[in-house]
Amino acid sequence: MPFTPQIIYLDSVPSTNTEAARRAQAGAPEGVTVVANEQTAGRGRLDRHWVSPPNAGLYASIVFRPALKLELWTLIPLMAAVSVREALIDSCDLDTDIKWPNDIITGERKLCGILAETIDTKIGRAAILGIGINLTSAAFPAPLRDVATSVEEATGKTPNRESLLNSLLSAVESRYEELHSGDGGAKIIAKWTANSSYANGKKVLVTSEEMSFEGLTRGLERDGALRVETDNGETIIVRAGDVARLRSSVRD
Ligand code: BTN
Numbered sequence: 001m002p003f004t005p006q007i008i009y010l011d012s013v014p015s016t017n018t019e020a021a022r023r024a025q026a027g028a029p030e031g032v033t034v035v036a037n038e039q040t041a042g043r044g045r046l047d048r049h050w051v052s053p054p055n056a057g058l059y060a061s062i063v064f065r066p067a068l069k070l071e072l073w074t075l076i077p078l079m080a081a082v083s084v085r086e087a088l089i090d091s092c093d094l095d096t097d098i099k100w101p102n103d104i105i106t107g108e109r110k111l112c113g114i115l116a117e118t119i120d121t122k123i124g125r126a127a128i129l130g131i132g133i134n135l136t137s138a139a140f141p142a143p144l145r146d147v148a149t150s151v152e153e154a155t156g157k158t159p160n161r162e163s164l165l166n167s168l169l170s171a172v173e174s175r176y177e178e179l180h181s182g183d184g185g186a187k188i189i190a191k192w193t194a195n196s197s198y199a200n201g202k203k204v205l206v207t208s209e210e211m212s213f214e215g216l217t218r219g220l221e222r223d224g225a226l227r228v229e230t231d232n233g234e235t236i237i238v239r240a241g242d243v244a245r246l247r248s249s250v251r252d
Contacts, residue, residue: 003064003176004031005169012054014041017130020061021119024126030065035165042132044113046242050132056139056150057132058161062172064127072185074223076127077102077116079179082191083171084112084131091167092151092159098196100217100226100243104133108245109149131168135159189220198243204228208241217243 006029013019013036020034036059042050052059066073081102088094088104088111096106104112115130134140134150136158151159179188193199202217206228215228218235226238 003173004029005033005062005173006031007033007035007165007169010034010036012036012038012040015039015043015130016059016061017043017115017117017128020063020128020130021117021126024063024119024128025121027121027123028063030063030126032063033060033165033169035060043115043130044132045115046240050113050115051140052132053138056136057134058164058168059130059132060165060168061128061130062169064129064176065124066127066180068180068184071223072179073118073127074225075179075185075188076129077114078192078220078224079175079188080114080116080129080131080172082188082195083175084114084133084168085195086171086175087164087167088112088133088151090171091164092155092157094151094155096154098192098198099245100196100198100220100238101224106149106154109147110134111149111151111154129172133164135161135164185222189222189224192224193220198226198245203246205244205246206236206238206241207244208238214246 016034016036038054039052039059042052044050081098084104085096088096096104099105102114103110112133117128119126136152137150140148178184200219205214215230218227218229227235228238229235
């Protein structure tokens with residue numbers, strides 16, 4: 001069945017991801033998209049909190065029922081990052097970068113985060129894709145000003161949430177279809193790589209629960225994991241954790 005977006009607008013929910021998962025458990029079809037004005041318990045990657053005050057961000061979660069080999073499911077959040085990037089160009093005329101695995105950044109400050117979760121439902125496994133875009137700088141607390149930004153700050157214009165959501169769903173529809181096509185995984189990896197300054201040759205600090213190390217990025221594995229070459233020439237495949245840019249010189 002083709003991906004058909006069906007938007008459900010709510011005022012305030014703990015988390016649109018939790019609400020979309022609840023609806024998927026109850027049989028919601030692929031394409032159901034829960035959007036809220038506010039989240040009172042928004043969730044981020046690595047068990048972090050996602051601050052979501054009223055009308056300051058686009059908080060949306062999409063239900064997918066992918067007809068994909070399981071090894072391609074890890075590419076869903078990367079496909080989403082590529083889609084958000086396209087939607088920001090289309091709706092807000094804003095060019096952004098993608099930081100591994102799926103943060104959307106501009107000027108090295110984060111504008112959007114993506115949280116993908118898989119759940120088992122009575123009619124099969126589903127993926128819930130949560131997207132949080134800072135529309136105005138009221139979306140994040142003042143102490144995060146050095147590391148976060150918003151569409152309004154980046155463009156000097158107040159974005160239209162509905163227009164951005166429509167662009168986003170239309171980009172998701174195209175990229176999701178592409179992921180299902182022949183060689184779909186390779187096509188999404190290629191698009192991600194072409195649009196991320198983090199894909200190759202970026203000096204980064206990798207931090208995860210198990211380790212912390214520095215190295216140069218060397219592209220993505222077929223499942224979206226990041227290859228990082230350390231100073232001693234060893235290549236480490238990173239599947240979880242955070243990546244931060246390191247300056248290689250004072251001019252960087
Ligand atoms: C990250 O840590 O970067 C991911 C943040 C994801 C936030 C979005 S907002 C809509 C959806 N609902 C949630 O509770 N989280 C995601």
